[in-house]
Amino acid sequence: MSVLVNKNSKIIVQGFTGSEGTFHAGQMIEYGTNVVGGVTPGKGGQTHLDKPVFNTVKEAVDSVGADTTIIFVPPAFAADAIMEAADAGIKVIITITEGIPVADMITASNYIKDKDCRLIGPNCPGVITPGEAKVGIMPGFVFKKGKVGIVSKSGTLTYEAADQVVKQGLGITTAIGIGGDPIIGTTTKEAVELLINDSETEAVVMIGEIGGQLEADAAKWYKNSGSKKPIIGFIAGETAPAGRTMGHAGAIVGGSDDTAQAKKAIMRDCGIHVVDSPAEIGKKVAEVLS
Amino acid sequence: MNLHEYQGKDILAGFGVRVQRGIVAQNAQEAVAAAKQLTEETGTGWHVIKAQVHAGGRGKGGGVKLAKNLQEVESIAGQIIGMNLVTPQTSAEGKKVHQVLVAEDVYYPGDSEPDEFYMSVLLNRGTGKNMIMYSTEGGMDIETVAEETPHLIFHEEVDPAVGLMPFQARRIAFNLGLSGVAFKEMTKFVSSLYTAYVKSDSSLFEINPVLKTSDNKIMAVDAKVTIDDNALYRHKDYIDLRDLREENPIEVEAKEVGLNYVDLDGNVGCMVNGAGLAMATMDLIKQAGGEPANFLDVGGTADAARVEAAFKIILKDPNVKAILINIFGGIVRCDRVAQGVIDAYKNMGTINVPIIVRLQGTNADIAKELIDNSGLDVLSATEFQEAADKVQQVLA
Numbered sequence: 001m002s003v004l005v006n007k008n009s010k011i012i013v014q015g016f017t018g019s020e021g022t023f024h025a026g027q028m029i030e031y032g033t034n035v036v037g038g039v040t041p042g043k044g045g046q047t048h049l050d051k052p053v054f055n056t057v058k059e060a061v062d063s064v065g066a067d068t069t070i071i072f073v074p075p076a077f078a079a080d081a082i083m084e085a086a087d088a089g090i091k092v093i094i095t096i097t098e099g100i101p102v103a104d105m106i107t108a109s110n111y112i113k114d115k116d117c118r119l120i121g122p123n124c125p126g127v128i129t130p131g132e133a134k135v136g137i138m139p140g141f142v143f144k145k146g147k148v149g150i151v152s153k154s155g156t157l158t159y160e161a162a163d164q165v166v167k168q169g170l171g172i173t174t175a176i177g178i179g180g181d182p183i184i185g186t187t188t189k190e191a192v193e194l195l196i197n198d199s200e201t202e203a204v205v206m207i208g209e210i211g212g213q214l215e216a217d218a219a220k221w222y223k224n225s226g227s228k229k230p231i232i233g234f235i236a237g238e239t240a241p242a243g244r245t246m247g248h249a250g251a252i253v254g255g256s257d258d259t260a261q262a263k264k265a266i267m268r269d270c271g272i273h274v275v276d277s278p279a280e281i282g283k284k285v286a287e288v289l290s
Numbered sequence: 291m292n293l294h295e296y297q298g299k300d301i302l303a304g305f306g307v308r309v310q311r312g313i314v315a316q317n318a319q320e321a322v323a324a325a326k327q328l329t330e331e332t333g334t335g336w337h338v339i340k341a342q343v344h345a346g347g348r349g350k351g352g353g354v355k356l357a358k359n360l361q362e363v364e365s366i367a368g369q370i371i372g373m374n375l376v377t378p379q380t381s382a383e384g385k386k387v388h389q390v391l392v393a394e395d396v397y398y399p400g401d402s403e404p405d406e407f408y409m410s411v412l413l414n415r416g417t418g419k420n421m422i423m424y425s426t427e428g429g430m431d432i433e434t435v436a437e438e439t440p441h442l443i444f445h446e447e448v449d450p451a452v453g454l455m456p457f458q459a460r461r462i463a464f465n466l467g468l469s470g471v472a473f474k475e476m477t478k479f480v481s482s483l484y485t486a487y488v489k490s491d492s493s494l495f496e497i498n499p500v501l502k503t504s505d506n507k508i509m510a511v512d513a514k515v516t517i518d519d520n521a522l523y524r525h526k527d528y529i530d531l532r533d534l535r536e537e538n539p540i541e542v543e544a545k546e547v548g549l550n551y552v553d554l555d556g557n558v559g560c561m562v563n564g565a566g567l568a569m570a571t572m573d574l575i576k577q578a579g580g581e582p583a584n585f586l587d588v589g590g591t592a593d594a595a596r597v598e599a600a601f602k603i604i605l606k607d608p609n610v611k612a613i614l615i616n617i618f619g620g621i622v623r624c625d626r627v628a629q630g631v632i633d634a635y636k637n638m639g640t641i642n643v644p645i646i647v648r649l650q651g652t653n654a655d656i657a658k659e660l661i662d663n664s665g666l667d668v669l670s671a672t673e674f675q676e677a678a679d680k681v682q683q684v685l686a
Contacts (some may be wrong), residue, residue: 102491103518104521106419154566154567163651183413234570237573239569239573244552246585247585248567276573
C-alpha cells in the first residue's frame with residue numbers, strides 16, 4: 001500500500017497547456033504516472049502531450065473518470081481552480097502554485113471543508129509514490145521504493161531527506177510535500193497520520209520549519225495515538241531571526257512557541273527522534289530501523 | 291509589505307474607520323505648517339509629533355512627543371527628523387527618521403476619562419480564519435499583557451462565509467466594558483475596521499491604542515498595517531506606499547534581481563535552492579562553528595547570471611569569511627549549476643574568500659569533476675555533512 005497517489009490514480013493537470021504545466025506533466029508522464037488528461041478553459045477538445053484537454057474539471061471527471069488533480073494555475077486564479085476541482089468531485093487536489101493571496105485561500109479552504117476531498121499544498125512540491133505515481137515537481141530518480149514515509153513543508157529539503165534515506169539502502173513509500181504557506185490543505189498531523197496508518201510504511205520522516213503550530217500538533221497527536229511506528233524529525237530555521245519571513249510565506253517566527261527550538265523540544269517530549277543536523281536525517285532513520 | 295502609521299491610517303479612514311487626524315511632514319517648517327492646518331481643521335491646541343519608521347515602541351525611544359505650541363512643534367520635529375531612533379524593535383544602531391506625523395491631540399479633558407484598548411486583526415493559522423484579537427489593556431506591549439494577564443486578551447474568529455456579524459461586534463464592545471454612545475461607536479469601529487482589513491487584503495492590522503475619548507468617540511491613535519504581498523496585484527494604488535528607505539538596501543537590490551535574500555549578522559554566506567534547504571543550510575553552518583551571514587534562495591534556475599548576481603550580493607557584506615553554495619539539483623542539473631559557478635567566478639576576477647560548493651542530485655558527479663578541474667580555489671563536496679566539514683575546515 002501507499003497513500004494519496006498510486007498507479008491506479010487517474011490524474012489530470014489543471015493549467016495543462018501553460019509552460020509549467022506542460023513541462024511538469026511531460027516529466028510526470030515520462031515517470032510513468034497515469035495522467036489521463038488536462039484542463040485549460042477555452043482549449044477543450046484539443047490534444048496536448050497526447051492527452052485530451054477539457055474546458056472544465058467536471059468534463060474531465062465525466063469523460064475520463066479523473067479522481068486526482070495537480071494544479072499549476074497562476075496565483076490569481078489558483079484558489080478558483082481548487083474550488084472547481086472540489087466541486088467536480090476530485091478526491092485528491094495537489095496544488096503546486098506559489099504566491100496565492102491569503103484571502104483567496106481562506107475562501108477556498110472554507111469552501112472545500114465539507115466536500116469529500118483532500119487538498120495538498122499550495123506552495124508544495126507535490127506527492128510521489130515511487131515506482132507508481134509522481135504527482136509533483138520533484139526529481140523522480142531520487143525517490144527509490146521502500147518503507148519510509150516522508151512529510152515535509154519544503155521542496156529541496158524533501159529531496160535531500162529522500163536522498164539520505166536512499167543512500168542508507170532504504171527507500172520511500174510515499175513522500176508528501178505539504179507546502180510552506182500559512183494556510184495549507186493537509187496539515188503535518190494529517191499527513192503523518194496517513195503514513196502511520198499505512199501498513200507498508202515502517203517509519204516516518206517529518207520535516208518542518210519555523211512558524212505556526214503544525215509540527216507541535218502532529219507530535220501531540222502521535223504521542224496520544226500510542227503508535228510504536230518511529231518518527232524521525234527535523235525542524236529547519238534554528239538560526240532564523242524572529243519576525244522575518246524566510247522564503248516560505250509561513251516560515252516566520254511569531255512568538256516563543258513557534259521557534260525551531262520550541263518545536264524540537266515538544267517533538268522530543270512526544271517520543272520523536274529529533275536530529276539537530278539536517279545532514280543526519282538518513283543516518284538516524286537507519287539507526288532507528290536497525 | 292509594511293506601511294507607515296500615516297499610510298495605514300489613510301487606508302483605515304478610507305473605509306470609514308475613525309482615526310486620529312494628522313499630516314505628514316519632511317522637515318520642521320513643514321511640521322509647523324501642518325500644525326497650523328490641523329488646528330484650523332480640528333481645533334486642536336496641542337500636537338503630537340510622531341516619528342514615521344517601520345518599528346514599534348517608538349515612544350520608548352523618544353520618537354513620539356507632545357508639542358504645546360508652534361515653537362515646540364518646530365523644535366521637536368527638527369530634533370526627531372534625522373535622528374537614529376532606537377526602540378526595542380530596532381537594532382542597536384536604530385532607524386533613521388525621515389519624516390514625522392504631526393497629529394491632533396486626542397487626550398483632551400471632557401465628561402469622562404479617556405480609555406485605551408488594544409485591537410488587531412490577523413489570520414489564525416490554526417483554523418485558517420481571520421480573527422480579531424483585543425484587550426482592555428491598551429497602549430501597552432501586547433506580549434507583556436499576554437504574559438502577565440492573559441485573561442484580559444479576547445479573540446473573535448470570523449466565519450469566512452458570512453463575514454463579521456453584528457453580534458460579534460457587540461460582544462467585543464461589551465467585553466471592553468463600554469456602554470451608551472461609546473458602545474455604539476465601538477461596534478461601528480470594529481465593523482469598519484474588519485471591512486478595511488478584508489478589502490485592503492491586509493495580513494495584519496494592529497491598532498494600539500484604540501482610544502475612547504473623553505467625549506465617547508472611538509478612534510485609532512496608531513496603526514500598524516501589513517499588506518499581503520501576494521495580493522498587491524489587485525491594489526495597484528498601494529504599490530507606491532512601499533518606502534525603500536525602511537528596508538535593508540542589499541535586500542532591496544537582491545529582490546530587484548529576483549533573489550530571495552535576508553541579511554543576517556554572521557560570517558558564512560550561503561547560496562541555496564529552496565527555502566527549506568536554505569534554512570537547513572544556515573543551521574548546518576552554525577553547527578560547523580560558523581554563523582550564517584544570510585538567507586538566500588536562488589530559486590529554480592541557478593545559471594551563471596543568477597549565481598554571479600548572488601555572489602555579488604553576498605560579498606557586499608564585509609563580514610563574510612566563506613561562502614557555502616548548496617544546490618540540490620532536481621529539474622535543474624548540477625553540471626549546469628557548476629558551470630554557472632565557474633563562469634561567475636571567472637567573470638568576477640578574484641573572490642577573496644574560500645568557496646565551498648556542494649552539488650547533489652542530477653549529474654552531481656559530472657558537476658564535481660567540473661569544479662575540481664576548473665583550477666579555481668573552490669572546494670567541492672557532494673554530501674551535506676562533507677560540506678559542513680569543509681566549512682569548519684576553512685573557518686579554522
